Amino acid sequence: MTTETTAQDLTAQIAANLPFLRRYARALTGSQASGDQYAVATLEAILADRSAIAEGMPLKTGLFRVLHTIWQGTKVMPDASDADFLEGAAQKHMARLTDDTREALLLHTIEEFPFEDVALIMQIEPTEAKQLVDIAHNEMAESIAGRVLIIEDEPVIAMDLENLVSELGHQITGVARTRTEAVEIGGKERPDLILADIRLADSSSGIDAVNDLLAEFGDLPVIFITAYPERLLTGDRPEPAFLISKPYKEDQVRSAVSQAMFFSTTAILNA
Secondary structure, eight states, rough: OOOHHHHHHHHHHHHHHHHHHHHHHHHHHHHHHHHHHHHHHHHHHHHGGGGSSOOOOOHHHHHHHHHHHHHHHHHHOOGGGGGEEEHHHHHHHTSOOTTHHHHHHIIISSSSOOOOHHHHHHHHHHHHHEEEEHHHHHHTTSSOOOOOEEEEEEEEHHHHHHHHHHHHTTTEEEEEHHHHHHHHHHHHSSSSSSEEEEEESSSOOOHHHHHHHHHHHHOOOOOEEEEGGGGGGGSSSOOSEEEEEEEEOOOOOOHHHHTTTSSSSOOOOOO
């Protein structure tokens, strides 16, 4: 294989994994802009020194390891005094979390790395990676309970989401199957969090439903669920920080709900 071919192959592999690297970075920082800056810094580090990805290490694992190294060296978060109310509250919550627990939780539950790969990324032992995830679950469970609106047209999935969210101690304000129902239910009781599918029963858009509610209420944390997450991770428009892929795992939902309560992730999306 020629050097040119190898470089082209590396570029293609990085491009394929970039949406998920950016998802992790945004969830980590609670901001699309800050998260994307970390993703760019990761790419620049690899371009400057390709040995930053250890030989024999899977490329995706290597990408996340480089980003994690940069994050550990900076952990640049906005000053809470300069943030709006929700962001300031989120940063106060973060200050109380045990070091490295959120990173391990996101890597294992949202990005679905096994503990062995989490350990490689964070440069720790697999047993420590598991311990960090367990601590994160316990600390997140102590977060303030809130009201959650579910926008989902599949009855079985909606029931499953209701059960998962309720088990975390949150109140369900209602389940909407269409954009119209979502706006109606949201108008009766303002939710603290929206959990939304993308495609709804009447072919309406969950994105449009969320935008309607955000236009009425302003800042609310939002989690989107979709079978095609890469379609919302293009970088060409405002994107959600919390995005769960279908079919999802229960731990992904629990983690995302707890994480979303820490951050304001409400940039209005274009349909």
